[in-house]
Amino acid sequence: MTTDPDCLFCKIAVGDIPAEIVARGTHSLAFRDVAPKAPTHVLVIPAEHIGSLAELAADHTELLADLVGVANQVAVDEKLTGGYRVVTNVGPDAGQSVPHLLLHVLGGRGLGWPPG
Ligand SMILES: [Zn+2]
Numbered sequence: 001m002t003t004d005p006d007c008l009f010c011k012i013a014v015g016d017i018p019a020e021i022v023a024r025g026t027h028s029l030a031f032r033d034v035a036p037k038a039p040t041h042v043l044v045i046p047a048e049h050i051g052s053l054a055e056l057a058a059d060h061t062e063l064l065a066d067l068v069g070v071a072n073q074v075a076v077d078e079k080l081t082g083g084y085r086v087v088t089n090v091g092p093d094a095g096q097s098v099p100h101l102l103l104h105v106l107g108g109r110g111l112g113w114p115p116g
Contacts, residue, residue: 004049009100013047023077025070027063030105038085039108040078044071050101052090071103080107087115 003010011017019031033041046063075084084107089096
């Protein structure tokens with residue numbers, strides 16, 4: 001498994017930086033955003049360093065299924081019965097601030113569409 005020693009999310013994945021972990025999969029982990037943008041805001045990342053969705057390849061099928069599975073499990077655990085949003089940002093124009101693939105799981109009342 002590839003990790004980047006300079007990557008914030010890799011440091012969280014290996015435990016060098018603490019985070020409030022709320023779920024784990026075979027290849028992924030989920031933790032609360034420290035600056036939530038919704039009543040529930042959990043980040044789901046692969047433990048392996050992958051720069052963004054754009055870097056996913058055919059051999060990431062199992063990892064991607066695990067990542068999405070953890071996101072859905074978070075929604076169940078957080079009791080997001082009214083609905084939730086799963087978002088990933090690719091690149092600076094989309095607001096990706098850490099170059100490591102992540103899914104935002106956003107839930108709770110007040111989620112507009114399209115997002116503001
Ligand atoms: Zn990383």
